[in-house]
Amino acid sequence: MYSTLITGLALLAAFVASSVFYLGCPNQQWRQQRPLTFYTALLVSLILVVTSWFLFRLTLSTLSASFSVICFLMLALGILPFTSVLDKPGKVIARKKKRIEKGLEDYTPHWWVKSLCALLLGFPLALALAGLVAWWGPGNVLVNDKTQLVMWLITPVWLTCLSLVYLFTSVKRMLAIYLGLNLLMYSLLLIARTGG
Amino acid sequence: MRVELIKTYKSVHTWTGIIAGLFLYIAFVAGALTMFKGPLNEWALQSETTLPGVPIEDYNALIQRVLQEHPEAAKRMLVEFPAAGPQAAPLSWEIENHETHESTYWYASFDENGELITESFSLSTIGEFVDHLHRTAGIPGGDGHDAIGTYVLGVVSALYFVALISGLIIFLPTWFKDFLVLRKGKNRKRYWLDFHNVLGISSLPFHLIIAFTAFVFAFHDPLYDALRTVVYGDSPMFTRPPPQELRGFSELVPVDELENLVRVQESEFRMAEVLYMNLDTVSPSMRIGGYVDGHLVRGAEYAYAMGNPYINEIPYSSILPSQLNGYSGTVISIFSLHFGSFGGELVRWMYFVFGIMGALIFFSGNLLWVETRRKKQRAQGMLPQQTKSSINMAKLTIGVGLGTILGIAASMLAVKWLPHAQIDIVFWQKATYYTGFLFGVGWAFVRRPADAAKQLLLLSSLAVILIPLSSLMRGNLWDASIAVWAVDLSALLIGLILALILVRLRKRHAQIEQDSVWAEAQQSLEADQKFHDSFPSSRPQTSG
Numbered sequence: 219m220y221s222t223l224i225t226g227l228a229l230l231a232a233f234v235a236s237s238v239f240y241l242g243c244p245n246q247q248w249r250q251q252r253p254l255t256f257y258t259a260l261l262v263s264l265i266l267v268v269t270s271w272f273l274f275r276l277t278l279s280t281l282s283a284s285f286s287v288i289c290f291l292m293l294a295l296g297i298l299p300f301t302s303v304l305d306k307p308g309k310v311i312a313r314k315k316k317r318i319e320k321g322l323e324d325y326t327p328h329w330w331v332k333s334l335c336a337l338l339l340g341f342p343l344a345l346a347l348a349g350l351v352a353w354w355g356p357g358n359v360l361v362n363d364k365t366q367l368v369m370w371l372i373t374p375v376w377l378t379c380l381s382l383v384y385l386f387t388s389v390k391r392m393l394a395i396y397l398g399l400n401l402l403m404y405s406l407l408l409i410a411r412t413g414g
Numbered sequence: 415m416r417v418e419l420i421k422t423y424k425s426v427h428t429w430t431g432i433i434a435g436l437f438l439y440i441a442f443v444a445g446a447l448t449m450f451k452g453p454l455n456e457w458a459l460q461s462e463t464t465l466p467g468v469p470i471e472d473y474n475a476l477i478q479r480v481l482q483e484h485p486e487a488a489k490r491m492l493v494e495f496p497a498a499g500p501q502a503a504p505l506s507w508e509i510e511n512h513e514t515h516e517s518t519y520w521y522a523s524f525d526e527n528g529e530l531i532t533e534s535f536s537l538s539t540i541g542e543f544v545d546h547l548h549r550t551a552g553i554p555g556g557d558g559h560d561a562i563g564t565y566v567l568g569v570v571s572a573l574y575f576v577a578l579i580s581g582l583i584i585f586l587p588t589w590f591k592d593f594l595v596l597r598k599g600k601n602r603k604r605y606w607l608d609f610h611n612v613l614g615i616s617s618l619p620f621h622l623i624i625a626f627t628a629f630v631f632a633f634h635d636p637l638y639d640a641l642r643t644v645v646y647g648d649s650p651m652f653t654r655p656p657p658q659e660l661r662g663f664s665e666l667v668p669v670d671e672l673e674n675l676v677r678v679q680e681s682e683f684r685m686a687e688v689l690y691m692n693l694d695t696v697s698p699s700m701r702i703g704g705y706v707d708g709h710l711v712r713g714a715e716y717a718y719a720m721g722n723p724y725i726n727e728i729p730y731s732s733i734l735p736s737q738l739n740g741y742s743g744t745v746i747s748i749f750s751l752h753f754g755s756f757g758g759e760l761v762r763w764m765y766f767v768f769g770i771m772g773a774l775i776f777f778s779g780n781l782l783w784v785e786t787r788r789k790k791q792r793a794q795g796m797l798p799q800q801t802k803s804s805i806n807m808a809k810l811t812i813g814v815g816l817g818t819i820l821g822i823a824a825s826m827l828a829v830k831w832l833p834h835a836q837i838d839i840v841f842w843q844k845a846t847y848y849t850g851f852l853f854g855v856g857w858a859f860v861r862r863p864a865d866a867a868k869q870l871l872l873l874s875s876l877a878v879i880l881i882p883l884s885s886l887m888r889g890n891l892w893d894a895s896i897a898v899w900a901v902d903l904s905a906l907l908i909g910l911i912l913a914l915i916l917v918r919l920r921k922r923h924a925q926i927e928q929d930s931v932w933a934e935a936q937q938s939l940e941a942d943q944k945f946h947d948s949f950p951s952s953r954p955q956t957s958g
Contacts, residue, residue, distance in 0.1 A: 225760060229760075240594065243593060243594055244590065244593070245591070245592075245593055245594055245595035246594075247595070247596065274757075277708050278708045278709070278756075278757055279708060279709045279710060279735065281709075281710045281743070281747060281756065282708060282709055282710050282756045282757050285710070285747075285750075285751065285756050285757070285761075286756065286757040286760070286761055286764075288619070289620070289761065289764050289765075289768075290764060292616050292617045292619065292620060292768075293616075293617070293764055293767055293768065293771075295594065295616040296612060296613050296616035296617050296771055297767075297771075298594070299594050299595065299596045299608075299612045300596065300612075302596055302598075305597065305598040305599060306595075306597050306598070306599065307595050307597075318415055318416075318417050318420060318587045318588075319415070319416055319417065320416070320417050322416045322417075322418040322419075325416075325418040327422045327425070342644075345640055345641070345644055345645065346644070346645075348641065348645065349641070349644060349645030352641070352645050352646065353645075356740070357741070359646075359649055360649065360650055360651070360652075360653060361741065362652050362653055362730065362732075363732055363733075363739060363741035363742035363745060364741045365641075365651045365652060366741070366742075366745045367741045367744055367745050368641065368645070369630070369634060369637050369638055369641060370630060370744075370745060370748055372637055372640075372641075373626045373629050373630050373637070374626045377572060377575040377576065377579075377625075377626055377629070378579070380572070380575075380576055381575065381576045381578075381579035381580060382579070384419070384422050384423060384426055384580075385419060385583075387416075387418075387419070407644075407645065411645075411647060
């Protein structure tokens with residue numbers, strides 16, 4: 219009973235927090251005139267989020283409470299826009315800043331080179347980075363939990379390398395960076411393995 | 415950000431998204447249901463294939479009797495305690511035929527006179543089947559961890575990760591204008607793009623975690639192999655307990671002592687199951703699973719501790735919630751964030767909603783793909799021919815989207831109505847799923863997309879509503895647990911929501927322009943066209 223009540227209050231606080239944040243957003247679609255400025259809304263909702271966290275913390279562990287609050291906020295922010303009453307955002311003074319610039323001449327995407335580079339050079343890079351954690355990270359090399367973490371590290375690093383590779387505008391620079399980093403990482407790994 | 419790069423990333427997003435989208439849709443719908451695997455399994459239980467439970471103090475005797483009379487159970491034997499909720503039997507084991515790789519399952523318990531009953535039957539466990547769909551998207555071939563579908567979904571997950579980052583990159587330059595906005599004007603593409611963005615941006619961290627964990631779940635063995643070759647070399651990666659001499663089954667540590675052993679380190683641990691492995695070899699092992707409320711746990715439901723079932727200690731306990739170190743804490747968090755096992759039922763429900771929202775992201779992504787490729791009708795002009803690819807993609811999206819729901823509903827209906835004791839229900843639940851799914855896809859291809867959408871929606875909402883009705887008719891609802899009620903009530907709710915979507919779709923369809931692949935029967939009458947255009951639509955047409 220007690221824990222249900224506490225959880226209910228925690229959810230309520232998190233819900234109000236996301237609603238306040240939504241109302242403060244420049245694109246809110248609840249009121250013609252935005253009732254709160256962005257920073258006021260942010261401040262109020264942060265206070266509510268912290269309150270919600272402390273309430274969750276009464277029945278959950280620290281990690282559980284943190285993840286629960288974050289998950290609930292993500293859900294609420296994903297669903298609140300669907301409760302909008304206006305067909306388009308309320309009035310805002312739009313910030314006029316041009317974020318998309320033109321002017322890369324002779325640009326070609328180089329799909330194959332970039333994709334292959336990220337796949338074939340990105341993976342060893344991620345592997346070596348994980349390897350450095352294995353040899354130099356705190357604690358012995360042989361700790362079961364550590365080996366698992368090392369394995370888990372490879373994928374996010376590799377997939378990030380893969381996702382960001384198309385940001386390069388020059389294939390030469392891309393190859394230089396990927397090859398250079400690989401060379402560096404594997405030299406370090408060699409040092410680590412031979413007793414650095 | 416340069417405009418050329420945005421264009422490049424748009425292509426990256428489009429192609430990774432369109433390849434991965436429908437696989438992910440199936441995985442997400444099934445994954446949302448997998449959050450309630452336990453309740454689903456319980457929902458599927460039939461009294462003919464359920465052995466009586468035994469009180470906790472009889473478990474040791476049961477384990478000993480089974481191992482005496484069926485020593486083959488020593489290879490892999492699962493003991494489930496009353497804390498785990500209603501089960502088919504307190505004890506079960508699996509015998510794998512080495513040639514066909516097919517498993518037979520055996521179940522054991524005591525009858526009221528304390529005599530051992532052992533039976534082999536195929537148990538529905540619809541929850542496991544839904545989980546299998548979640549992990550393979552229903553792609554047949556291979557079995558267990560080596561299922562082909564697992565590897566396909568692994569690759570799909572990598573594409574999904576790239577799609578997420580590229581989606582973020584193309585969103586960022588206009589984020590101020592597009593953040594959490596849902597413009598419901600006449601521009602249908604704008605609406606679906608906003609819809610796609612709101613869901614995608616708000617739950618981006620969740621999706622990034624799901625994407626990379628799914629990749630690792632599929633490919634952890636090759637990753638460990640790579641680490642062994644490149645990083646560890648001759649130095650061992652894991653501590654392995656030294657082989658011990660063979661021991662008699664009677665020397666197994668009694669299960670009540672096991673629970674106490676774990677409780678020394680995790681005081682609120684409630685033991686739910688013990689999985690024994692290789693008891694008749696020199697390297698026996700066990701995995702003890704149990705509830706630890708309010709904590710982050712390693713499994714989808716249970717916290718785990720591992721050890722040797724003949725030794726009175728728990729050597730590997732660093733994955734118990736209160737024994738976490740920096741390394742195991744991070745690893746356990748990653749697992750738990752995929753499984754949604756960090757806050758009990760509440761978080762399971764949140765993950766269920768995330769799953770459905772995820773499925774909607776992929777669905778709307780496909781709609782956008784179709785909409786972007788639409789050939790616009792010029793004023794007074796002839797009705798343009800839509801490209802084959804966009805018509806096919808529209809059909810595929812409708813077929814897979816509704817076929818998945820239809821298939822799962824058909825499978826659940828089969829589980830409810832067929833007598834599990836007489837037939838191989840595992841086969842039938844699979845067969846009905848594929849029938850429903852393939853029917854959905856097939857139907858979408860023989861009809862116009864708009865008609866197929868409406869007809870399949872009608873069919874799937876009827877099928878889903880039939881689920882609670884069947885439970886009611888089979889008459890086993892009255893003494894059922896809350897979990898079983900929740901399954902039926904949720905099915906009712908989902909069925910009604912599908913019906914509601916159908917009603918809205920019917921209203922919208924009158925307003926869809928003729929140059930859309932979603933248009934009703936083709937008419938190129940100009941007057942008709944003007945008639946349609948004269949309807950101001952306050953809301954966008956939901957075209958799927």
